[in-house]
Amino acid sequence: MHASAVGWEPELAELRERQRLARELGGTERVARQHAGGRLTVRERIDRLLDHGSFREIGSIAGKATYDAHGNIVAFTPANCVFGRGTIDNRPVVVAGDDFTLRGGSADASIKGKPKMSEEIATQFRMPLIRLIEGSGGGGSVKTIETTGRANLPGGLTETTSFDLVANQMSQVPVVGLGLGSVAGLGAARLVAAHYSVMVKEIAAVFVAGPPVVERLGEPRTKQELGGWQIQLQCGAVDHAVDTEDEAFEATRRFLSYLPGSIHDLPPRVRGWDNPNRRDEALISVIPKSKKQAYHMRRIIGALVDKDSFFEMGALFGRSIITGFARLDGWPVAVMAGDPLFDGGAWTADACSKIVRFVDMAQTFHLPVVHLVDCPGFQVGLKAESTAVIRWGVRALAAINQTTVPWCSIVVRNCYGVGGLGHQPVGHLCLRYAWPSASWGSLPLEGGIEAAYRAEIDAAEDPDAKLAEIEERLNRLRSPLRTAEAFWVDEVIDPRDTRRLLCDFANLAAPLRTPGPSAFGMRP
Structure with a gap:
């Protein structure tokens, strides 16, 4: 009786232990380094973005484990993508975040199925998607060549990349990209492949390739000089920049409040106190x-x-x-x-x-x-x-x-x-x-009069007076009330x-x- 009561408790205890190890991310030292850089961890970000207690993680124990001779787990490195479902203002969303404490958010420490599934769930179940991006999020670092024994051909096989999903999301569900640190390569592509993108000013930098790469090409730049928020906002690559991560989360909530959960729904009405007949x-x-x-x-x-x-x-x-x-x-x-x-x-x-x-x-x-x-x-x-x-x-x-x-x-x-x-x-x-x-027309009168009436103005004894006379005459004719007579x-x-x-x-x-x-x- 006692043995049967135990049931599957040992296996569940192992599950809880694996989940505990996964929640340690890259370990105490790397988490401390993340905080020292003024940045939250991926799990802290998810907790602050979503309604309290609403996160339902998927793939919580995905990662790489090592075992002893008896099959007991002795070390565990979680995948560096954390994703799942939750709610924002009681509306369901999907959130996927890079863990920079594990190989700087690169694909070396990732399991490709996790970010891919986040995109698939958002489309299949018609929910907005929020990407919390910090790292390259691409084919890994240069070290990947050594760890795999080969070089990656970008997009070599259809199952090796989910960028088609990333691009196609924009015609299906609202997508928000948050740049929350150094974002390069495919990570930068995922950031801008969104309806609304936000950088945190002092901690985020976005670029196709970072300073070490461009310096080898003869262009030494700091992160901010190369891909800081002022650069990216002024060129239109990123939509907005804020001072803190919490402000980025608040901007996300506001943006989504104007939109439906997907194209298969309609944007919600939110009645306020403002009088529709108010006159200013x-x-x-x-x-x-x-x-x-x-x-x-x-x-x-x-x-x-x-x-x-x-x-x-x-x-x-x-x-x-x-x-x-x-x-x-x-x-x-x-x-x-x-x-x-x-x-x-x-x-x-x-x-x-x-x-x-x-x-x-x-x-x-x-x-x-x-x-x-x-x-x-x-x-x-x-x-x-x-x-x-x-x-x-x-x-x-x-x-x-x-x-x-x-x-x-x-x-x-x-x-x-x-x-x-x-x-x-x-x-x-x-x-x-x-x-x-x-005021309307084919051309503004300013400058157009000189071209259209050049001969008449040149022939006048006082060209300036003639120009003023013509301008006054035409201004009387371009009143919007004249156009309204013709019901234009x-x-x-x-x-x-x-x-x-x-x-x-x-x-x-x-x-x-x-x-x-x-x-x-x-x-x-």
Whole structure:
């Protein structure tokens, strides 16, 4: 009786001992080194990111064990990927993290099935995926050649890599990548193959290859000089940077709050206390009378959306366009807005690249788009031509016109030229309002008058006076009210009524949102 009561307890005791060994990660010394560098361990990160007590680990005792002559375990090195399921704000997610205390997060200490399964579970069970990245996460270090006796051919066999899963996730479920230390090679690729990526400023650096490699090529650089947050945010490789790991986890929670669990669901509504009929009196004078004077578009966004709901992404890249999520009467929407503080709001090649990625994300996850328009057209000049602005601009126009989600445009000021075509899609009905400050045309009058009326101006006794006369005449004709006579714009509105109309739009758009895959898949 006593023997049967014992049952499988010895085996369970061994399981618990193996799990205890796995939780020691790379050992006391390496964990202390991780903390000394100002970084949390992978398990600490998971505990702080997820709802308390919600983590359900998968592969908890995967690793490499050594045994004595009697088959007893004498040493155990866990795999350096920790992953499983959990919840964030009571919504299920998958989280996978690199353990830098084991071979610096490289694949030498990994079991490829673990990160691969994290990607598969997220897709199969339709849950957002968060990657906690620190290390190379690729084919291992140079030492791999010695430990395996051969060199790896990248992607040599289909089962040796899961990058197809990494790339395909972006058209299936929300993906967040957090750079939480040195991130190189395939680790860097996994970081940016996400809808939202974040670096921790003083501890993270992201690069294709680290300083030792580039120094051998004749370019000595520190980690921060080569791949610090300022480099990666300004070039658009990474979306955001924060001061602490806890701030990165909070940014992750906020980002996911605007999105569905997968493309097979719809973004959730979160009702707040903000009145949809609220009128901000400052909006009546926020746009300067002088077209040469800039203004702060973010103040306008803050006045129109639900209070404190604007979540900006990519703030330091493509700065003539502002992109982010917000709520209108509780409904999540994608917001795009021109920023005249940078390049006068003209669409640069970088801004167009940013637009493509953003509207593709809105289309993928069924978010209606609100566009606050102030675009004098594509950037012009040698710098613009040297960056292929017209090609990137056409890609942005194509991406906008491929969207099928509901769309509402508010023409705040400028809407000119080929770039102005991108103020909304032309393939389906969209709502479009204009403020009295709106101004549009094939070309801005400034500069265009001199070209169109060159002969008349040159023949005048006073060319400057003639130019001023022509400009005054044309300005009277370009009033948005004249365009509204021909019903080329839905309504010219009082700026103070904008929030009410946008909240109306969000409520109209809500039942039109359709779950399921888009006609095209989003790429990294």
